[in-house]
Amino acid sequence: MIKNIYFLFMKRFLLFFLILTQSSAFAKDPGDSVFTGIQVHTIKLQFDQPNYWDSLTIYYEEGNEQNIVADATVDGVVYDSVGVRFKGNSSYSHPNNKKPFKINFDEYREDQRWDGLKGIHLNNCWNDPTFMREKIHLDFCKDAGISAPRANYTELYINNEL
16 A cells, blocks of 8 residues: 555656765766756666565664665666665655655665766655756756755656656
């Protein structure tokens, strides 16, 4: 039941909020191609663990930042053994099954990155039926010279369900 409700909410776009976990001395910053223009990335998480949702919920509710292992396919590129967990506070507590996630590409494979990023945060656009407010706000801050995280959009599939 919970799983079915969750997948209904996942049929819409999630705003994904990428936070860099490392600094770069290179001319090209990690994640630059991820944030170029407005794109909708596709992220597919495949959990082998049959009770992954229950485990994620229990870990989160206990305050345990334990990751669950999953394989991720991002825009057609496969990343073996990434760490996945719930994140958030208010957005997590909202009474629906569209939860915010944190994906750590280097949790189980130290040198694994997506365009130089060690990890990403997937926000759930809590209380935003437009799925645009956060992205517009962050772009406005950037254009105004205010420091803000970079963001873009994604479709999230979990075990092949949108």
